[in-house]
Amino acid sequence: MTQRVTRRQFLNYALMGTGSFMVAGITLPMARFAIDPLFAAGADGDFIQTSIRMDEITDEPVKVDFTFEQKDGWYESEVSDFAWVYRDGDNIIAFSPVCKHLGCTVTWGGDTSNPDMFFCPCHNGYYTKDGNNVPGTPPRGPLDQFEVADSDGYLALGALGANKLVG
Amino acid sequence: MFYNPSDLSILKDEFEYIDTAIIPLQKIDMNGDAKIHANNIELIQMITMQLERQFRGRLFITPSISIVNDDLTAANNYREQLQNYGFKNIVFLCDKSYKIEGEVLHFNQIPIESMSQDMKMEMVNDEVKTVMKAIIQIWNK
Numbered sequence: 001m002t003q004r005v006t007r008r009q010f011l012n013y014a015l016m017g018t019g020s021f022m023v024a025g026i027t028l029p030m031a032r033f034a035i036d037p038l039f040a041a042g043a044d045g046d047f048i049q050t051s052i053r054m055d056e057i058t059d060e061p062v063k064v065d066f067t068f069e070q071k072d073g074w075y076e077s078e079v080s081d082f083a084w085v086y087r088d089g090d091n092i093i094a095f096s097p098v099c100k101h102l103g104c105t106v107t108w109g110g111d112t113s114n115p116d117m118f119f120c121p122c123h124n125g126y127y128t129k130d131g132n133n134v135p136g137t138p139p140r141g142p143l144d145q146f147e148v149a150d151s152d153g154y155l156a157l158g159a160l161g162a163n164k165l166v167g
Numbered sequence: 168m169f170y171n172p173s174d175l176s177i178l179k180d181e182f183e184y185i186d187t188a189i190i191p192l193q194k195i196d197m198n199g200d201a202k203i204h205a206n207n208i209e210l211i212q213m214i215t216m217q218l219e220r221q222f223r224g225r226l227f228i229t230p231s232i233s234i235v236n237d238d239l240t241a242a243n244n245y246r247e248q249l250q251n252y253g254f255k256n257i258v259f260l261c262d263k264s265y266k267i268e269g270e271v272l273h274f275n276q277i278p279i280e281s282m283s284q285d286m287k288m289e290m291v292n293d294e295v296k297t298v299m300k301a302i303i304q305i306w307n308k
Contacts, residue, residue: 102177102184102224121303122225123184138184 047149047156054150061086061108094146095131101138130165142166168227188254191231192261207262217295256305272301
């Protein structure tokens, strides 16, 4: 025996069905708009992606270029900068190349008689590989360090902060 | 260091370390060579920006001195002033068309206006490297 659907039941179902579609049609996009910004901020933050693959980084510091937008008064420009990047066990270390003395650019192994140190050509400043300034040379503190992240296999650089390798 | 309020106060405090002044020279004559001059002005700005980044802690890069009718009096007066201020090395930075006494760093005139951004950066960086080597040579004297 088949169950009969009354006219009243049929209309109820039909109304509820279309009603729920309409409610879903309105609330889902609103919810997306509300939640999306949270995800966008969480995924990338202020990290700048570079063109260096994480697995290409060795324990020898290399220059890694990156560019970002800089606003200077009314003038917006694309600035290119670089970091010294190397691998230390499981960690990737990225140092700012700006000397902590008066702001020149330091180079890795720039002084041929000290090939395993960062060297500042302005006043012969030295830093060891962990960014620590060598006492007796002009620099007044260890090199600043970038936060690093893995962005789909590529290195991403974040905020610049104090050196975390040197206590 | 540049000639701006914050850098000038660093210059005063750290003068023992900042011993070299760079004076860029730019011709601004409104004659048939105006376009060449304008090109050189842009080039000199790019070179000084790069120099500042590399050697910020030891160079004082003054504002460019504008030269009219090849009159170098202002440049020479300024050089004397910087000498009296106490700079050990005072160096003019200009293209090869200047006839000026004293220590001079020359850069090649590159027609950068028609170049792509990447090409431009590459050419300028080559030029900067030459200038940097010359500066280090002055320091090592």
